[in-house]
Amino acid sequence: MRLGLVLFGAGRAGTIHLNNVARNRRIDLLYVVEDDIAKAEKALESTGIATAKVVDSRCTEDVLSDSAVQFVIVATPTHTHEKIVRAALHAKKGVFCEKPIAKSIDAVVQIYNEAARVGKPLFCAFQRRFDPNFVDVRDRMRKGEIGKLHVIKTCSRDSPSPSIEYVRTSGGFFVDSSVHDIDLVCWIVGELPITIQAQAHAFRRDIADAGDVDTIAIVMKFPSGVIAQIDMSRYSSYGYDQRIEVHGDKGMIIAANAKRSTVTRFSPLGECSDVLLHSFPQRYQYAYENELDHFVDVMLGEKELISTKKDAVAVMKIAKICEESYQTSKVIKFQAEF
Numbered sequence: 001m002r003l004g005l006v007l008f009g010a011g012r013a014g015t016i017h018l019n020n021v022a023r024n025r026r027i028d029l030l031y032v033v034e035d036d037i038a039k040a041e042k043a044l045e046s047t048g049i050a051t052a053k054v055v056d057s058r059c060t061e062d063v064l065s066d067s068a069v070q071f072v073i074v075a076t077p078t079h080t081h082e083k084i085v086r087a088a089l090h091a092k093k094g095v096f097c098e099k100p101i102a103k104s105i106d107a108v109v110q111i112y113n114e115a116a117r118v119g120k121p122l123f124c125a126f127q128r129r130f131d132p133n134f135v136d137v138r139d140r141m142r143k144g145e146i147g148k149l150h151v152i153k154t155c156s157r158d159s160p161s162p163s164i165e166y167v168r169t170s171g172g173f174f175v176d177s178s179v180h181d182i183d184l185v186c187w188i189v190g191e192l193p194i195t196i197q198a199q200a201h202a203f204r205r206d207i208a209d210a211g212d213v214d215t216i217a218i219v220m221k222f223p224s225g226v227i228a229q230i231d232m233s234r235y236s237s238y239g240y241d242q243r244i245e246v247h248g249d250k251g252m253i254i255a256a257n258a259k260r261s262t263v264t265r266f267s268p269l270g271e272c273s274d275v276l277l278h279s280f281p282q283r284y285q286y287a288y289e290n291e292l293d294h295f296v297d298v299m300l301g302e303k304e305l306i307s308t309k310k311d312a313v314a315v316m317k318i319a320k321i322c323e324e325s326y327q328t329s330k331v332i333k334f335q336a337e338f
């Protein structure tokens, strides 16, 4: 069975999903809703999908009323998610939405409640849960390969730096990006934190002027005693830097950076290996493919969603607490209430 799809947004994230949709035999792309029609037509043409129509956002209600559409992918700027997701649920379509689903915690809760009411899956697309390296780290840790977990560290440094237009509409670095690391850490640890502390700074003048930060450090303590350290930057000069490390009483596991090739040159001056991957489309290629496959399984009733309302709401709450901790210089207690 093939599922009819509407893709909202054909920008950076939307293009990744568009390419994966083109390779997925269980999906029929019916519409691309994009305000920049020429951009969407060009992206669509490069996939070879000839059947989908490109329309602008004024046609949102029309495409959602098409009974051949079973689900939507929302890859538009964050501030537009809430309206599109609510409209899609109202039309009883499944929703795969780029993070975050909405800018406020109340809105995220309401939207999940609405999805439950209409009985359609709502997925907050944290693709890192589908990265084969990170899945392997979690599986090995769960099997006891490092004994009792003590510390988890993530490092997420972006490349290239996003445009200042993106930063301005992103909801802020904590809600826009820390959510990925927070989700990954809580998913690997299997708990929610009890205390949260964050520091941040804006080294870039335009980011400071936009009221945001470009460098973040988060420390969280979990009920089991595990301590998490999250290290983030909006810009890495040496490529897309994404690493995790788990340390336990019987050892350590690292998921190192992916490189463009495995070639290393040795000379009297030392070793020289290839550069890091450029950005998220390359680094998380398999993760994006896997998360889409997972959602199709869910839509077809073959699997349960890997991430729930509880996860998405907790991640948003923790990200907001991180922001508050940075602003107030306080260590803040977290109590998960749903």
Ligand SMILES: NC(=O)c1ccc[n+]([C@@H]2O[C@H](COP(=O)([O-])OP(=O)(O)OC[C@H]3O[C@@H](n4cnc5c(N)ncnc54)[C@H](O)[C@@H]3O)[C@@H](O)[C@H]2O)c1
Residues within 6 Å of the ligand: 008, 009, 010, 011, 012, 013, 014, 033, 034, 035, 036, 039, 056, 057, 075, 076, 077, 078, 080, 098, 099, 100, 125, 127, 166, 176, 280
């Ligand atoms: N999971 C990830 O790794 C990842 C990576 C990048 C971005 N994102 C998320 O994806 C979303 C989009 O980010 P991006 O970097 O692709 O932005 P982008 O600006 O590159 O693309 C957004 C596109 O949406 C279009 N658009 C704007 N309003 C629209 C509307 N109402 N209807 C239809 N199209 C509309 C714009 O014309 C633009 O082409 C954001 O929520 C961001 O947080 C996720």
